[in-house]
Amino acid sequence: MTIFIIQLLNSFFYAAVLFLIAAGLSLIYGVMRIVNLAHGSLYALGAYVSAWVVGGTVGHAASGTLGLAGLLLLLPVGAVAVAVVGAVIEPTLLRPLYRRPEEYHLLITFGLLMILEDAMKFLFGGTPLTAGSIMDHMGSIPIGRLLYPTYNLFVIAIGLIAALGLWWIIYRTKFGVILRATSQDRRMAAALGLNVSRVYVQAFAIGCFMAGLGGAVVVPAQAAVLGMGIEALILAFVVVVIGGLGSLEGALVGALIVGLVRTAGIQFFPEIELAVLYLIAMAVLLIRPTGLFGRA
Amino acid sequence: MSLLETVHLKKYFGDTHAVDDVNLTIEEGEFISLVGPNGAGKTSFCNVVSAYYSADSGKIIFQGEDVSNASVTQRVKAGIARSFQLVNLFDDLTAFDNVALAIFSREGKTRNIAALARRDSEVTREADAVLNQFGLAGKRNELARGLAQGERKLLDVALAYALRPKLVFLDEPTSGVSTRDKGQIMDTIASVVRGEGITAVVVEHDMDVVFKYSDRIVVMHQGAILAQGTPAEIRKNEQVAMILIGSSGPDAFSRKD
Numbered sequence: 001m002t003i004f005i006i007q008l009l010n011s012f013f014y015a016a017v018l019f020l021i022a023a024g025l026s027l028i029y030g031v032m033r034i035v036n037l038a039h040g041s042l043y044a045l046g047a048y049v050s051a052w053v054v055g056g057t058v059g060h061a062a063s064g065t066l067g068l069a070g071l072l073l074l075l076p077v078g079a080v081a082v083a084v085v086g087a088v089i090e091p092t093l094l095r096p097l098y099r100r101p102e103e104y105h106l107l108i109t110f111g112l113l114m115i116l117e118d119a120m121k122f123l124f125g126g127t128p129l130t131a132g133s134i135m136d137h138m139g140s141i142p143i144g145r146l147l148y149p150t151y152n153l154f155v156i157a158i159g160l161i162a163a164l165g166l167w168w169i170i171y172r173t174k175f176g177v178i179l180r181a182t183s184q185d186r187r188m189a190a191a192l193g194l195n196v197s198r199v200y201v202q203a204f205a206i207g208c209f210m211a212g213l214g215g216a217v218v219v220p221a222q223a224a225v226l227g228m229g230i231e232a233l234i235l236a237f238v239v240v241v242i243g244g245l246g247s248l249e250g251a252l253v254g255a256l257i258v259g260l261v262r263t264a265g266i267q268f269f270p271e272i273e274l275a276v277l278y279l280i281a282m283a284v285l286l287i288r289p290t291g292l293f294g295r296a
Numbered sequence: 297m298s299l300l301e302t303v304h305l306k307k308y309f310g311d312t313h314a315v316d317d318v319n320l321t322i323e324e325g326e327f328i329s330l331v332g333p334n335g336a337g338k339t340s341f342c343n344v345v346s347a348y349y350s351a352d353s354g355k356i357i358f359q360g361e362d363v364s365n366a367s368v369t370q371r372v373k374a375g376i377a378r379s380f381q382l383v384n385l386f387d388d389l390t391a392f393d394n395v396a397l398a399i400f401s402r403e404g405k406t407r408n409i410a411a412l413a414r415r416d417s418e419v420t421r422e423a424d425a426v427l428n429q430f431g432l433a434g435k436r437n438e439l440a441r442g443l444a445q446g447e448r449k450l451l452d453v454a455l456a457y458a459l460r461p462k463l464v465f466l467d468e469p470t471s472g473v474s475t476r477d478k479g480q481i482m483d484t485i486a487s488v489v490r491g492e493g494i495t496a497v498v499v500e501h502d503m504d505v506v507f508k509y510s511d512r513i514v515v516m517h518q519g520a521i522l523a524q525g526t527p528a529e530i531r532k533n534e535q536v537a538m539i540l541i542g543s544s545g546p547d548a549f550s551r552k553d
Binding site: 184 | 348368369372373378384386387388389393396397398400401402419455459
């Protein structure tokens, strides 16, 4: 029973991180109709920046004066940095290509992926970076007769808050109405006098922030390593294929499914764990090509 | 000063002279109908003035200022709005949100993060007032895609109206609705437009509607203005009757179809 609860929590932890990545990917696609292949690398960038800041001299200083609170305050720096990168990328690299066919979107974002991967190799080197001090500071709580890292529960909470926050922004705010209108018909939104370019920058920056946040919350538990972005991108695609690209609910449900299947896979069928995920994605594509929550 | 003046306005599509040297002056507060056979250039004219098409040559003077090179957004801000022949609504948003969007757009405060939280009672009140004026208060929370054709037409006009334009182009606001709904839609539009002193240019095919509501009728043919005048003057114009319904004589316009 205890093992079961712990495995469930592990899948929620995993799902929370996946949701952050996939929700950003989905948001960007929903608004701009761009499949951002660089999304995984933006997640990795967030991880690297957060680990570098928290694990570096700034982190030591913050931890010295403020303790755990100081470190937690520094953790989102990676997400903010990625949002800033996004706010630069959208108007300079993506905007000139919106009117072009999709191949161009894939080419430019794939190029961006390569550049980001190399930039990270150049900036942070090949050594894994962690922000493990946060995990250590937070300690563990007993579940049954076992100990579970408190930090994992913290990440699950962040995932939930992010889901609720995004839902609130999209469905309950003025910005959300404008965002949904722009995503439905950018020409018409422009006709109404809405500033579509600004909405695009904001949406892209929010999507990047989500990816960066995913990276930031991961590094206290797992080190930032080269190649983590590609792996995350593929899993994020499995999530949005299952849930439906462009749907927030889809990203949430897809992340939960992938999280649960992956955890169960590691426990019960490690040899074919990834294969099972792809099979599920395939089945969804065959039965509902737009994903569980997607619209044609 | 006239509200709008077009000077030698031209827009060609290959050999088609969609707008051919149109000089039209519109005074503030007028209710103008733009009529003419299909392909006469009525919609093209609206498109050029509202910046959906760029003119090949000529000038567009709005309130004394040359707006010929202004973008759609800039012209909306200046006070030129329009509705479309094929209804343009955000189908996945509620009627209320559609109207609220127009108000947001007019306010143009989207940069201010604090103003982005939506519980803005002023916007809510205004959007509800607009819905009420167009008789759509009961449909407030319904998705636009679920509305009846007549209601969609009205909501489309309501969106243009919520931009608080000085000049509004309504492209066939009654097309595709029943004869019974036509009168109701036009009554609503006319009462709002006249009540608020908005200048309106309405593209319309139904001559009964045109004669009933217009201050002035502008007849277009092959991209050019063929005739213009009061309903009484146009009614007497045999050349216009020939072009519009292919017959002349004193009873040409009273024929019902």
